[in-house]
Amino acid sequence: xxxxxxxxxxxxxxxxxxxxxxxxxxxxxxxxxxxxxxxxxxxxxxxxxxxxxxxxxxxxxxxxxxxxxxxxxxxxxxxxxxxxxxxxxxxxxxxxxxxxxxxxxxxxxxxxxxxxxxxxxxxxxxxxxxxxxxxxxxxxxxxxxxxxxxxxxxxxxxxxxxxxxxxxxxxxxxxxxxxxxxxxxxxxxxxxxxxxxxxxxxxxxxxxxxxxxxxxxxxxxxxxxxxxxxxxxxxxxxxxxxxxxxxxxxxxxxxxxxxxxxxxxxxxxxxxxxxxxxxxxxxxxxxxxxxxxxxxxxxxxxxxxxxxxxxxxxxxxxxxxxxxxxxxxxxxxxxxxxxxxxxxxxxxxxxxxxxxxxxxxxxxxxxxxxxxxxxxxxxxxxxxxxxxxxxxxxxxxxxxxxxxxxxxxxxxxxxxxxxxxxxxxxxxxxxxxxxxxxxxxxxxxxxxxxxxxxxxxxxxxxxxxxxxxxxxxxxxxxxxxxxxxxxxxxxxxxxxxxxxxxxxxxxxxxxxxxxxxxxxxxxxxxxxxxxxxxxxxxxxxxxxxxxxxxxxxxxxxxxxxxxxxxxxxxxxxxxxxxxxxxxxxxxxxxxxxxxxxxxxxxxxxxxxxxxxxxxxxxxxxxxxxxxxxxxxxxxxxxxxxxxxxxxxxxxxxxxxxxxxxxxxxxxxxxxxxxxxxxxx
Numbered sequence: 015x016x017x018x019x020x021x022x023x024x025x026x027x028x029x030x031x032x033x034x035x036x037x038x039x040x041x042x043x044x045x046x047x048x049x050x051x052x053x054x055x056x057x058x059x060x061x062x063x064x065x066x067x068x069x070x071x072x073x074x075x076x077x078x079x080x081x082x083x084x085x086x087x088x089x090x091x092x093x094x095x096x097x098x099x100x101x102x103x104x105x106x107x108x109x110x111x112x113x114x115x116x117x118x119x120x121x122x123x124x125x126x127x128x129x130x131x132x133x134x135x136x137x138x139x140x141x142x143x144x145x146x147x148x149x150x151x152x153x154x155x156x157x158x159x160x161x162x163x164x165x166x167x168x169x170x171x172x173x174x175x176x177x178x179x180x181x182x183x184x185x186x187x188x189x190x191x192x193x194x195x196x197x198x199x200x201x202x203x204x205x206x207x208x209x210x211x212x213x214x215x216x217x218x219x220x221x222x223x224x225x226x227x228x229x230x231x232x233x234x235x236x237x238x239x240x241x242x243x244x245x246x247x248x249x250x251x252x253x254x255x256x257x258x259x260x261x262x263x264x265x266x267x268x269x270x271x272x273x274x275x276x277x278x279x280x281x282x283x284x285x286x287x288x289x290x291x292x293x294x295x296x297x298x299x300x301x302x303x304x305x306x307x308x309x310x311x312x313x314x315x316x317x318x319x320x321x322x323x324x325x326x327x328x329x330x331x332x333x334x335x336x337x338x339x340x341x342x343x344x345x346x347x348x349x350x351x352x353x354x355x356x357x358x359x360x361x362x363x364x365x366x367x368x369x370x371x372x373x374x375x376x377x378x379x380x381x382x383x384x385x386x387x388x389x390x391x392x393x394x395x396x397x398x399x400x401x402x403x404x405x406x407x408x409x410x411x412x413x414x415x416x417x418x419x420x421x422x423x424x425x426x427x428x429x430x431x432x433x434x435x436x437x438x439x440x441x442x443x444x445x446x447x448x449x450x451x452x453x454x455x456x457x458x459x460x461x462x463x464x465x466x467x468x469x470x471x472x473x474x475x476x477x478x479x480x481x482x483x484x485x486x487x488x489x490x491x492x493x494x495x496x497x498x499x500x501x502x503x504x505x506x507x508x509x510x511x512x513x514x515x516x517x518x519x520x521x522x523x524x525x526x527x528x529x530x531x532x533x534x535x536x537x538x539x540x541x542x543x544x545x546x547x548x549x550x551x552x553x554x555x556x557x558x559x560x561x562x563x564x565x566x567x568x569x570x571x572x573x574x575x576x577x578x579x580x581x582x583x584x585x586x587x588x589x590x591x592x593x594x595x596x597x598x599x600x601x602x603x604x605x606x607x608x609x610x611x612x613x614x615x616x617x618x619x620x621x622x623x624x625x626x627x628x629x630x631x632x633x634x635x636x637x638x639x640x641x642x643x644x645x646x647x648x649x650x651x652x653x654x655x656x657x658x659x660x661x662x663x664x665x666x667x668x669x670x671x672x673x674x675x676x677x678x679x680x681x682x683x684x685x686x687x688x689x690x691x692x693x694x
Contacts, residue, residue: 031152031155031156031159032130033159033160034160034161034164034168037130037168037172038070038168038171041067041070041171041172042062042067043062043067043068043069043274044060044061044062044063044064044065044066044067044068044184045058045059045060045061045062045066045067045068045274046058046059046060046061046264046268046269046270046272046274046275046276047059047069047274047275047276048260048263048264048267048268048276048278048280049275049276049277049278050277050278050280050281050282050285051277051278051279051280051281052281052282053277054282055256055257055282056257056259056260056263056264056278056280056282056285057257057258057259057260057261057263057264058256058258059261059264059265059268061268061270062270064178065178065180066177066178066179066180066184066188066251067179067180067181067183067184068181068183068184068187069183069274069275070171070183070274071170071171071181071182071183071193071194072167073163073166073167073170075193075194075195076170076182076194076195076197077194077195077196077197077198077202079197079198079199079201079202080170080182080194080197080202080205080206081166082202082230083199083202083203083205083206083226083230084122084166084170084202084205084206084209085122086206086226086229086230087203087206087207087209087210087222087226088121088122088125088206088209088210089121089122089123091121092121092122092123092162092166093162095121095123096154096157096158097121097123097124097150097153097154097155097156097157098121098123098124098150098153098154099121120149121153122165122166122169123153123156123157123165123169124149124150124153125169125173126153126156126165126168126169126172127149127152127153127156128149129169129172129173130152130168130172131148131149131152170182170194171183173209174212175205175208175209175212176189176208176212176213176247177212177213182194182205185205185208186201186205188251189204189205189246189247189251190246199227199230199232200223200227200232200239200242203223203224203226203227203230203232204219204223204243204246206222206223206226207219207220207222207223207226210222216240216243216244216247216248217240217243217244219243219247220236220239220240220242220243220244221236221240223239223243224236224239224240227239257286258327259282259285259286259289260278260280260285260322260323261324261325262322262323262324262325262337262339262340263278263280263319263322263324263339265337266322278319279313279318279319279320280319280320280321280322281320281321284311284320284321284552284555284556285320285321285322285323287321287551287552287555288309288311288321288323288548288552289309289323289326289327291309291547291548291551291552292307292308292309292323292326292526292548293326293327293330295307295528295544295547295548296326296330296528298547299528299536299539299543299544301537302536302537302538302539303530303534303535303536303537304528304529304530304536304539304544305326305330305331305332305530305531306325306326306331306333306336306338306528306529306530306531307323307325307326307338307526307527307528307529307545307548308323308324308325308337308338308339308341308453308526308527309321309322309323309339309524309525309526309527309548309552310322310323310339310453310454310457310524310525310526311522311523311524311525311552311556312457312458312461312522312523312524313521313522313523314461314464314465314518314519314520314521314522314523315465315521317458317461320522321552322339323338323339324336324337324338324339324340325337325338325531331531332531332532333531333532336531338453338527338531339452339453339454340452340453340454341452341453341531342450342451342452343450343451343452343453343507343511343512343527343529344447344448344449344450344507344508344511344512345447345449345450345451345456345505345507345512345514346446346447346505346506346507346508346512346514346541347405347407347410347446347447347503347504347505347506347541348447348456348503348504348505348514348516349426349444349445349446349447349449349505350402350405350410350445350503351402351460351463351474351478351503352422352425352426352429352459352463353410353413353414353417353422353445354398354402354410354413354474354477355463355470355471355474356417356421356422356425356470357398357413357416357417358469358470358473358474358591359468359470360417361591361593361594362413362416362417363398363413364398364588364590364591364594364595364596365397365398365399365473365476365477365588365589365590366397366398366399366576366578366588366590366596366599367397367398367599368395368396368397368599369395369396369397369398369401369406369409369412369413370394370395370408370409370412371392371393371394371395371396371401371406371408371409372392372394372408372614372615372638373392373408373614373615373616373617373636373638391634391636391658392408392615392636392638393406393486395582396409396582396583397578397583397599398477399477399480399483399588400483400486400583402474402477402478402483403477403478403480403482403483403484403485403486403487404483404484404486404487404488405484405487405503405504405505407445407446410445410446411442411445411446413445414442414444414445415442419437419438419440419441419442419444420437422437422444422445423436423437423440423444424437426444426449426459429458429459429462430455430458430459430462431449431451431455431456431459432451432455433449433450433451434449434450435449447505447507448508453514453525453526453527456514456516456525457516457523457524457525460516460517460518460523460525461518461523463475463518464501464518464523467568468568468570469568469570469571469591469592470591472565472567472568472571472589473571473589473590473591474501475501475518475565476501476564476589478501478502478503478517479499479500479501479502479564481494481495488542492542492546493542493546493547493549493550494515494517494542494546494550496519496550496553496554496562497557497561498519498520498557498561498562498563499519499520499562499563499564499565500517500518500519500553500562501517501518502515502516502517502546502549503515503516503517504540504541504542504545504546505541506540506541506544509535510535510536510537510538510539510540511529511530511533511534511535511536512527512528512529513527513528513529513536513539513540513541513544513545514526514527514528514541514545515541515544515545515546515548515549516549517549517553519553519556519557519562520562520563520564520565521556521557521562522553522556524549524552524553524556526545526546526548526549526552527545528544528545528548529544567589570591570592571589571590571591571592572589572590572592572595573587573588573589573590574587574588574590574595574597575587575588575597576588576596576597576598576599577597577598577599578598578599579598579599579600612639612640612670612678612679613637613638613639613668613670613678613679613680613681614638614639615636615637615638615639616635616637616668616681616683617681617683618681618682618683619681619682619683620681620683620684621683621684621685621686622635622661622683622684622685622686623685623686624661624663624685624686633660633661634658634659634660634661635658635659635661635685636656636657636658636659637651637656637657637658637659637668637670638655638656639655639656639670639678639679640655640670640672640678641653641654641655642670642671642672642673642678643670643671643672643675644657644668644669644670645668645669645670645671646659646666646667646668646669647666647667648667661685662685663685663686664684664685665682665683665684666682666683666684666685667680667681667682668680668681668682668683
């Protein structure tokens with residue numbers, strides 16, 4: 015009855031059979047390749063974990079030894095038969111063709127027919143007689159419609175090997191670590207042996223490989239072959255060849271339902287340069303507890319990603335799989351440009367306005383907030399340009415208090431930073447980067463600032479590009495100094511856990527983060543020494559031969575010379591939003607009022623907390639006020655308008671005395687935290 019059913023199937027109209035071109039086009043891969051904008055290979059990434067199949071390999075790119083071994087092992091009369099090797103059937107006996115436990119006289123063409131037609135796929139119990147007849151019928155059709163070369167090529171790209179491996183390309187790469195074109199005679203024999211017995215024991219595979227070698231007349235030491243086979247099959251699969259330049263970006267953009275080779279906006283040369291600069295800088299920081307970093311480069315005009323380095327790599331980081339471009343970390347001072355932009359928009363300040371960089375106690379719902387500068391010193395009255403350029407914390411916090419936290423919070427979220435908590439949760443500490451943001455979102459926010467043609471954005475960019483404005487903190491010869499136009503800002507988060515450097519030029523936006531994926535603090539590393547050298551190296555690379563030009567001023571800004579009273583800052587040409595310009599900036603009256611207060615800092619009732627993660631020499635409390643004699647807990651310290659004191663835990667009474675020994679003012683303050691250990 016089954017035989018009659020099979021005959022009826024053969025007599026029915028033949029179903030459409032796929033062409034060679036259609037089969038090749040439908041070939042599914044497990045590993046996809048990311049290309050850069052010029053078509054260079056950047057990264058290969060496996061997306062299908064159920065099977066392992068690589069890109070289709072033309073017959074001309076396969077080793078001659080492989081073709082010989084495959085034909086000897088599977089179909090010695092391949093070029094003589096028309097799909098079914100009837101001579102082999104007659105020689106082996108008719109039943110051998112239909113034997114469900116062995117291929118017997120099953121030709122390469124018949125095997126391919128079974129691989130291409132799901133209805134002819136071999137079940138675990140073996141094919142039925144009807145399936146065998148259908149397989150023979152389809153093999154004949156393949157021989158009539160395809161060339162022998164096409165049949166052999168499709169077979170070698172589709173045949174299952176050991177375990178999950180499908181096709182000769184995947185086998186060659188994972189087992190031998192090479193392309194099929196490079197297979198040796200012995201490797202080819204092993205590959206052919208695995209076709210016949212994919213999951214057999216190593217000794218069985220070696221026995222068959224040795225027999226194939228003898229059929230070719232090759233000298234074969236079967237004991238040695240078995241040892242090599244056992245070693246090969248026991249070791250982990252070899253990694254795919256080629257550079258691994260962009261694993262994290264590949265995970266973001268490669269599509270499992272797309273073509274095997276997928277283009278991207280990345281630039282391979284820039285990606286390689288960014289990775290190398292990151293690794294070189296981390297090597298320079300060896301011994302300072304820094305092992306991770308990330309780099310992002312965007313095209314300023316289009317926003318296209320030109321380089322995305324999520325990690326320094328397995329050889330450098332213990333958390334190489336973490337994508338530092340997407341991880342959320344505290345941004346430190348990198349949020350300050352947006353504070354100044356908002357204050358300029360609201361005309362609360364100009365770039366020349368005096369801002370008070372002195373000790374302050376700001377009342378908040380949770381208590382007094384006492385902002386400190388990075389170096390624990392205060393500089394008195396400075397211009398807004400100098401305050402931003404030198405990344406002074408106190409002026410930024412005071413500006414935020416003037417603006418209100420809610421407007422700043424809304425502005426940062428409008429820029430896409432996606433702050434997770436409420437404005438009230440962060441409070442004024444938002445000005446110093448207490449929120450968590452990703453390098454991706456922060457770099458995109460700097461791109462928005464770069465492309466904003468408003469007067470406020472233009473002035474902020476000019477301030478960030480002014481090397482003189484940041485000289486007080488960073489000097490004139492820091493990595494932030496560039497030959498062409500570049501607006502740049504560094505940032506360091508609490509306890510030195512994160513370093514940032516972000517900025518833009520005429521054509522590019524570059525963001526860099528350096529730190530530890532674990533959140534462990536670094537040792538003595540700041541934005542200028544950690545992330546900035548990488549940023550500077552990339553800017554030099556991006557603008558080699560084509561210096562960056564400064565933007566043209568938009569409508570609504572004007573340039574005017576400004577002088578500062580008491581020559582607190584040199585006279586200069588300054589940008590103003592029209593209607594806010596001033597020729598002379600005065601602060602003398604304010605300074606006099608401040609000096610008359612007696613003790614300006616600390617305020618009575620102040621509480622200072624010591625941080626064991628900050629070096630002791632950086633944790634000094636600065637006493638400021640009128641010129642006089644400073645006395646602490648009844649012990650004279652010295653004379654002057656200020657005095658720096660190494661803090662000790664406990665409550666303290668500070669007095670300021672004039673030249674006659676009269677008390678000008680007395681305050682009580684408290685220091686909390688473990689006593690700082692002195693260096694031996």
